[in-house]
Amino acid sequence: xxxxxxAFIDKQIQLLGDSEPLDVLASTERxxxxxxxxxxxxxxxxxxxEGKWRPIDILAHLADVEWVFGYRARNLLCDEQPKLTPIDQxxxxxxxxxxxxEPEELIDSFGALRREAIxxxxxxxxxxxxxxxxxxxxxxxxxxxxxMRLQAxxxxxxxxxxxxxxxxxxxG
Numbered sequence: 001x002x003x004x005x006x007a008f009i010d011k012q013i014q015l016l017g018d019s020e021p022l023d024v025l026a027s028t029e030r031x032x033x034x035x036x037x038x039x040x041x042x043x044x045x046x047x048x049x050e051g052k053w054r055p056i057d058i059l060a061h062l063a064d065v066e067w068v069f070g071y072r073a074r075n076l077l078c079d080e081q082p083k084l085t086p087i088d089q090x091x092x093x094x095x096x097x098x099x100x101x102e103p104e105e106l107i108d109s110f111g112a113l114r115r116e117a118i119x120x121x122x123x124x125x126x127x128x129x130x131x132x133x134x135x136x137x138x139x140x141x142x143x144x145x146x147x148m149r150l151q152a153x154x155x156x157x158x159x160x161x162x163x164x165x166x167x168x169x170x171x172g
Contacts, residue, residue, distance in 0.1 A: 009138060012153030015160075024152035025118055029111040031159060032059070036103050039166055044103050048165035053093065055169070058162045059106040060098020061089060062155075066113035069151045073120065076144045077131050086137030121148050 016024065036044065036059070044055040053061065068087055075082045098106060129145035142150075 008157075009140075009150060012150055012157050014153070015156040016149055016153040019152070021148045021152035022118060022121060024155055025114065025121075025148070028062075028155040028159065029107065029114055032062070032107050032110065032162075035159075035163060035166070036107065039170075041103065043166060043169050045099065046169045048168040052165070054099065055162055055165050056099050056101075056103060056106075057093050058158055058165070059103055059110070060096065060101065061093050062158055063098065063106045063110040063113070064092050064096060065089070065154065066110055066117065069147060069154075070113060070117055070120070072142075073117070073144050073147045076133050076142065076147065077124070077128055079133070082133035084133060084135040084137075084142060086135070117151070 039055075044059070047054050065087075072084050075084065124144065129148070130143050132141050132143035132146070134140070135142050
């Protein structure tokens with residue numbers, strides 16, 4: 001269990017449940033494309049809830065964190081006693097101006113990085129999956145396998161969020 005500030009970690013792991021992480025990771029790009037293809041482009045740039053991300057921001061976030069998860073997993077595998085540091089996801093989304101990118105471009109970026117992540121995870125041994133280090137923000141040990149599970153749970157969380165936001169916007 002994590003502290004209140006990092007309760008999202010527990011939520012993402014719980015969302016994954018007994019699902020196979022690699023199956024979830026392998027299906028996300030296709031599901032994002034299908035969902036986005038059913039929308040009018042303008043809908044993706046609208047706000048569902050005041051003070052919350054727009055659908056385009058969620059797509060940008062998913063592309064952004066593929067870099068983060070990929071780096072963290074490799075850091076845990078390759079370095080001795082690695083320390084993972086937190087990111088400010090709101091600052092990442094705002095500073096990188098994902099809202100100025102096309103939805104297809106964001107999904108393409110996400111997809112390329114995701115295919116690399118899946119290839120990476122599939123090459124690992126059980127011992128590799130156990131390699132770990134401390135996440136200094138969450139104050140907990142994370143292994144490569146935990147990062148993979150967290151990444152899959154993160155997909156489920158944000159896909160649900162994206163679907164919900166798009167429905168709220170469509171319902172006007």
